[in-house]
Amino acid sequence: MNMPVDSMExxxxxxxxxxxxxxxxxxxTGTAIGALVLGFGLPxxxxxxxxxxxxxxxxxxxxxxxxxxxxxxxTVYLRCPFMEGGQGTFTAMAQxxxxxxxxxxxxxxxxxxxxxxxxxxxxxxxxxxxxxxxxRMSYPTMRRLGALARAMMLQAGAxxxxxxxxxxxxxxxxxxxxxxxxxxxxxxxxxxxxxxxVPDPASVQLRDPSQFRWIGKPVKRLDAYDKSTGKAMYSIxxxxxxMLHAAVQHAPRxxxxxxxxxxxxxxxxxxGVHSVHRLPGAVAVVAERWWHARRAVxxxxxxxxxxxxxxxxxxxxxxFSSDAYLKRLATEKGPVRDDETEGxxxxxxxSAKTRIEATYNNxxxxxxxxxxxxxxxxxxxxxxxxxxxxxxxxxMFRADIAKRTGLDPSRITLxxxxxxxxFGRHFLYDSASPYPQAIELAKAVGRPVKLIWSREEEFxxxxxxxxxxxxxxxxxxxxxxxVAIEAISATEGPTEAIAGKQGEKLDPTALEGLSGKSxxxxxxxxxxxxxxxPAMLGYWRSVGNSLNDFFYESFLDELADKGGxxxxxxxxxxxxxxxxxxxxxxxxxxxxxxxxxxPFTAEDGSKRARGVAMASPFGTQTAVIAEVSIxxxxxKVHDIWQAIDPGSIVNPAIVEAQVxxxxxxxxxxTLVEEAVWVDGKPRARNYDLYPILPPARMARVHVRVIxxxxxxxxxxxxxxxxxxPAVANAVAALTGQRVRSMPLSRxxxx
Amino acid sequence: MELRINQKTYQVDADADTPLLWVIxxxxxxxxxxxxxxxxxxxxxxxxxxxxxxxxxxxxxxxVVGREVTTIEAIEHDEVGKRVVSTxxxxxxxxxxxxxxxxxxxxTALLKHNPKPSDEQIEAAMINLCRCGTYNAIHAAVHDLxxxxx
Numbered sequence: 031m032n033m034p035v036d037s038m039e040x041x042x043x044x045x046x047x048x049x050x051x052x053x054x055x056x057x058x059t060g061t062a063i064g065a066l067v068l069g070f071g072l073p074x075x076x077x078x079x080x081x082x083x084x085x086x087x088x089x090x091x092x093x094x095x096x097x098x099x100x101x102x103x104x105t106v107y108l109r110c111p112f113m114e115g116g117q118g119t120f121t122a123m124a125q126x127x128x129x130x131x132x133x134x135x136x137x138x139x140x141x142x143x144x145x146x147x148x149x150x151x152x153x154x155x156x157x158x159x160x161x162x163x164x165x166r167m168s169y170p171t172m173r174r175l176g177a178l179a180r181a182m183m184l185q186a187g188a189x190x191x192x193x194x195x196x197x198x199x200x201x202x203x204x205x206x207x208x209x210x211x212x213x214x215x216x217x218x219x220x221x222x223x224x225x226x227x228v229p230d231p232a233s234v235q236l237r238d239p240s241q242f243r244w245i246g247k248p249v250k251r252l253d254a255y256d257k258s259t260g261k262a263m264y265s266i267x268x269x270x271x272x273m274l275h276a277a278v279q280h281a282p283r284x285x286x287x288x289x290x291x292x293x294x295x296x297x298x299x300x301x302g303v304h305s306v307h308r309l310p311g312a313v314a315v316v317a318e319r320w321w322h323a324r325r326a327v328x329x330x331x332x333x334x335x336x337x338x339x340x341x342x343x344x345x346x347x348x349x350f351s352s353d354a355y356l357k358r359l360a361t362e363k364g365p366v367r368d369d370e371t372e373g374x375x376x377x378x379x380x381s382a383k384t385r386i387e388a389t390y391n392n393x394x395x396x397x398x399x400x401x402x403x404x405x406x407x408x409x410x411x412x413x414x415x416x417x418x419x420x421x422x423x424x425x426m427f428r429a430d431i432a433k434r435t436g437l438d439p440s441r442i443t444l445x446x447x448x449x450x451x452x453f454g455r456h457f458l459y460d461s462a463s464p465y466p467q468a469i470e471l472a473k474a475v476g477r478p479v480k481l482i483w484s485r486e487e488e489f490x491x492x493x494x495x496x497x498x499x500x501x502x503x504x505x506x507x508x509x510x511x512x513v514a515i516e517a518i519s520a521t522e523g524p525t526e527a528i529a530g531k532q533g534e535k536l537d538p539t540a541l542e543g544l545s546g547k548s549x550x551x552x553x554x555x556x557x558x559x560x561x562x563x564p565a566m567l568g569y570w571r572s573v574g575n576s577l578n579d580f581f582y583e584s585f586l587d588e589l590a591d592k593g594g595x596x597x598x599x600x601x602x603x604x605x606x607x608x609x610x611x612x613x614x615x616x617x618x619x620x621x622x623x624x625x626x627x628x629p630f631t632a633e634d635g636s637k638r639a640r641g642v643a644m645a646s647p648f649g650t651q652t653a654v655i656a657e658v659s660i661x662x663x664x665x666k667v668h669d670i671w672q673a674i675d676p677g678s679i680v681n682p683a684i685v686e687a688q689v690x691x692x693x694x695x696x697x698x699x700t701l702v703e704e705a706v707w708v709d710g711k712p713r714a715r716n717y718d719l720y721p722i723l724p725p726a727r728m729a730r731v732h733v734r735v736i737x738x739x740x741x742x743x744x745x746x747x748x749x750x751x752x753x754x755p756a757v758a759n760a761v762a763a764l765t766g767q768r769v770r771s772m773p774l775s776r777x778x779x780x
Numbered sequence: 781m782e783l784r785i786n787q788k789t790y791q792v793d794a795d796a797d798t799p800l801l802w803v804i805x806x807x808x809x810x811x812x813x814x815x816x817x818x819x820x821x822x823x824x825x826x827x828x829x830x831x832x833x834x835x836x837x838x839x840x841x842x843x844v845v846g847r848e849v850t851t852i853e854a855i856e857h858d859e860v861g862k863r864v865v866s867t868x869x870x871x872x873x874x875x876x877x878x879x880x881x882x883x884x885x886x887x888t889a890l891l892k893h894n895p896k897p898s899d900e901q902i903e904a905a906m907i908n909l910c911r912c913g914t915y916n917a918i919h920a921a922v923h924d925l926x927x928x929x930x
Contacts, residue, residue, distance in 0.1 A: 116876030116912045250872060257877025258868035258884055260812020260852030267811035275806065301795065321802035400816045400824055400878040400911050450814070450878030451911045485817045683872060687917070691875055694913020717821035717909065725906055728915040 088148075091171035092231050094179045096148040098127070100220035104203050106133050109143035111151045112164040113422055114253065115449030115456075116691070117746040118684035119164045121251045123172060125244045125680055126165070130176030130237055131183075132200040133216065135249050142446035145424040145439070151175075158423040160457065160569065162648040162744020165680055169742060170236075177234040179223075186223035187214050202243075248683030253448075264450045265420045266404040266482055273406070274304055276471050276481040277323035278312045279330055280490050283710045284461060284566065285337030285345025288313055292331040300326045307474060309467050311343070316475055320482055343461045344530070350564050352497070352707040356391045356771075359499035362520035362559045369536045370545040373553030375503075378514035382505030386592050388585055390502065390770045392577040393704035395495035395570055398722050401450020402488050405465035408478035413437075418445040419465045422456045427465070430458055434466055453695065454569035459493040459528065462566060486715040493568025494705055496524055498577055500544070502585045505553075510593025511603065514553035517544045517582065520561050523574060527567035532560045539569070543578025543751055546646055548611055549586070549604035565707070571695055575647040575751035580700075580772060583643035583755030588768060597759060598625045598642050610675065610738050611651060615644065618653040618673035621734045625655070627763050632659070638668065641759025645751040649743030650676040656729070656756035658764060663778040665761055667697055667729040670753060675736040676743040682735055689733045689749040696753025698723035702775050721775075781845050785810075786854035796842035800834075801825045803841045804851060812852035812881045816909070823908025826882035826889075827851050833889035852881040860895075861888040863925060871921040875912035882908045887922050897926050 091097075099107040108127060114120040124138035143149040150157040152167035180200060187205030188195040191212060199206050204213045216223075239245070256262040281287070288308045291297070297315065298306055302322030307314040313330050317323035337345035379385055406418040415437055421427045424444050432439045449456060456463075468481040483491070498521030505514040523540025526532050536558055538545075545556045570576055590600040598619065605611040619625040619642075628639035636659040644653045655671040670693050679685050702721045706713040714720035754772060762768045765779050783790045785808065794803050799818075804810050804827070813836060816824035820835040827836045828850035855861035864887045874880045883906070890897055890905040897905065902922045910918070 116874075118875075250869075251874070253877065254869045254872055254874055255865075257874035257880050258865045259856065260810075260881040262877050263811065264878060266815065267805075269809070319802065319806045321798055321806065398911055400814070400822060400876070400909070402815065449876060451876040453911070482815070485819070687872065687875060687914075690916055691913040694915065695911070716819050717817050718819055722909060722911060723913070724909060725915040725918070726903060728913070731916055 089231050091151040091168070091175050092178060092228055093148045094175065094182060094228050095224050096146075097143070097175055098179050100216045100223075102217045104137060104215050104217040106131070106138045108138055108140045109149070110140050111143050111149040111157050111168065113142050113159040113446055113449055113452070114140070115159070115452040117688060118251055118681060119159065120253060121249060121684065122165050122680045124252060125249050126169060126172045127176035129242055129245045130173045131179045132202055134202050135244050135252070137203065138252060140252060142424070145428045145444050157425060160422050160454065162650070162747040166649060166742040166744055173236050174231060174234060177236055178228055178231065181229045181234050182223040182226050183216055183219055185226050185229075186219040189222060190214055190219060245680050247681070249681055251684070262448055264401050265406065265418055265447045266401055266450070268406050268418050268447065268480065270406065270408055270478045273478040273480055274316050274318065274475060275320035275323050276314050276316045276468065276479050277320060277327045277484065278309065278314045278464070278467060278481065278487055279327045279332065280487050281311045281334050282490070283346040283348065284311065284491070285341045285343050286311060286334045287337070289333035289335045292333065293329070297326050297330050300329065302326075305475060306330070307471060309470060311461070312467060314467060314471055314481070316471055316479060324484055344564065344566055346710045347564050348710045350707055350710045352394055352705070355563060356497060356499060359497065359520040359561060360389050360391060360501070362499070362561055364559055366518055366557045366559050367536055368555060368557045369541050370554065370556040373514070375514050375516045375553045375555040378553040379503055379505045379516070382513060383508060384506040384510070384592060386504050386588060388502050388588055388770060389499060390581040390584065391499040392497055392580060392772050393699075394497055394565065394707070395699055395703055396489055396492045396705050396720060397453045397455035397568070397570060398717070398720065399449075399451030399453055399455050402483050402485055403455070403464050404480060404482040405463070405468035406478065406480040407465065407468040407472035409472055414441040414443065415469070416443045416445065417465055417469065418447060419463070420449050420452070420456045421446055422452060423458060426458045431465065431469065435469060453571040454573070455492070457569055459566065459568050462491050462493045462568065485717070489712055489715040489720065493566045495570035495576065496522060496527065496540070496567045498540075498581075500581045502581070504585065504589045506589065506593045510595055511600075512551050512586075512589045512593070515551050515585075515589070516555045517585075518557045518559060519544060519578070520559040522561055522563050522567060524567045524569050526560070531562075539574045541574060541578065543575035543645065543647065544582050547582060548608055548646060549601070550607060551604065571692065572647055572747040572750040575645055575747070576699065579643065579645040579647075579751035580754040580758065583645070583752065584758050584768070584770065587641070587755075587759045587762060591762075596627060598627070601642065601644065610740060611644070613738070614651050614653045614673050614675050614736060617734050617736055618642070618655050618671055621673060621732055622655045622669075622671040629764050637764065639760050639764035641756045641761070641763055643752040643755035643759060645748065647744070647748045647751055649741060650674060650745065650748035651743070652748050652752050654752035654756040656753070656760045658757060658760040660765065660779045663780065665701060665757065665774050665779060667701070667727070667757055669732065670729045670756070671732045672749055672752070673734045673736060674749055675738050675740070676745055676748065677740040678737045678742050679735060679745065685735055685745050686733045688745050690731045692747065692749035693731050693753055694723050694728060696750040697727065697729060697757070700754040700757045700772055700774060701727055702773050704773050704776075781842065783841070783844065783849065784847065785849040786851060786857070787848070792841065794841055797840045799837050800827070800839040800841045800844055800849070801836040804836060810851055810853050814878055814881055816879065821909070822879065823882045823886060824879045826885040826908065828885060828889055831889065831892055833886050852885060855884060855888060858888065860891050864888045864891065867921045867925050871917050871924070873914050873917040873921055875914055879908055879910045883910065883918055887918070887925070890922065891925055895926070897922070899923065902926065
């Protein structure tokens, strides 16, 4: 009953008809192995690629045949530079390319493109799926790609119909010759079109946005049906011929090494076990079935050895406690490095009649995406390697695999299946991904191996959301308005953590959300004390903003309270010269039925209050109002109103879904979630002790999207950061209790 | 042992205590049912056993011998399941989609037992975790199904 899915056609249930354009056939005869078709390099001899290159460097996102195939049935196959992990990027890319190509996005089949220069389409010269960058950094390029392909269709149509291009136009999926009433479907022209040289990128004209049919519309997601019927395939679901399964037991602390295995012979004799392996910091069992592998590997009694001085990973000390570490951060003295300064904070603080100080901190978090990490590795007969793995940056992963294996990147075919959630989990974090182990095991056993990390093995190796302790000082003028704010954050940002050291410049991902605020406070200082900690750190949805906006926006309410100001009015005043943010704040007030802080009595008799907060993450502006009550000593969030201004958007339905999702994750970190470490180990290694937001704790979410027309910002992460402070500010309004740390489940309320 | 899954009979050679989930996924090759936690915490592995929703990651395979198991692969063969799927699509519930097989199974089980659940009954039944935060869309979809509006 095995169902080998050894080809991407099987995986994604694509039509069986062979694609008709020649470029595709060339790809297939290139480096593809067996039935696998991804991972080809562009055939350099191809006339069309040379034409696109114009003899020199290829302009970004112009190699049309590398991205698009149009099939005889008029479906369009798009190799997408970005990974789909729920954020809707496959659908958005189909809308963007389809708009200019003149094909209904519903006719698209989208998969993640392999690594390669051709797919480096972002304005910043990168190709990653993160930082809420996919659409905003590739929008003009992907539009132009569609327009170039349309121009090729027109050219092919002119040849086919024997008329000048100037007499032709297009309708969705076909070229039209109005004069003679004739038309040709794209599917019939594709072979001819894709063998044409790609036109000069400067020669194509983009569609007037007022004429958009799909961009800006709530186009249905392309993956909704497959994801509602179990047909969608993730890394964990894949299978190739001859494959074995593997499970690991990680060292309880990173850096520890494998000593003796006390019961190796007994484990080898367990049912289904193929072999037992020693890996860096882990033992593994390879078996015919994953359940056998897991049961056996968990039975191994390992004498773990303490890390040695030459450990290649960041060793986790045996006495590490996250609570103690947070206390220590709060008392760190320096050195202090300034990130953002304005005016003279020291002087303003010294001369002000009213000053306040407060210390905030946050908690470590796991990504806790529902799909546990896995990797499938297969060495082929010719020594080349295929790897299937969840990732947000295929070129970086391939380069890393090349480094680890000594293989030339051209010999490595990297496949990027759908992500069962990511939230920052699948960047390149040393020691936090299963693929190095899977590759080593596949090599050792001479057969393909799929390694799945159990939830427990995932939680002990996940790269954590960073923590900070921030010491604030603020000063008010004689009328109670803020005149100075100082925030000194003792922290290690995720980027400097991955680098292993502080850079010459401050890590922007450490301070974003403290820095970059728009409030007109004349004297400000945002600074960092770099503290390298023992935990492995990573990016977590909205990154630094996920903690820093909680700190800043909460402290801003403290300033308002101290000065006797309403927090909504205070923000309006501090933003009075900023039209975009004033509009946004007023919009969220309006959306909530008019700002009211409370406390007030709701219709059900419960006492409630509201809080407000704002954030400016990833080029987007957000404002949130939260309404809370207290139930059994804990905070109940009833409603979240969010106004979001990403400048302009591609799909309002997906934006609204992303706001819902970001609110859920924001509430999760605010209310219940924390990765607590004791004695160098995580207290929780599964959802039983690591609660994530359950349905019962979700709030109603009300969204207003504002398209100010400003430069396009991100969507996936921006709706998260303002949630926590809006809730904390509401709690303070309701209870008088100012909470300066997350999660709120650590506190009790009356 | 002999299993009845999606109205077909399978001969399976597995230890009695093997979780049903891994028999379905690895022995039978049906991967729509997902592994999320292995501890009956998240519900991604939900299947129907004699019409009741169970978490297959902690259900020993021997326990379903002689019973009728339904997985997501056959959900559209069920009249209620088919309506649930089309409503899921209509509401555009899924984001990453990883938990949604389990969510669809849970909704189908609820509606088969109680075609008109109240909002409170929906909340009591729809307890699977979703890290993408699709909870409001799930609730709205089941609410529509309960009201016969889907």
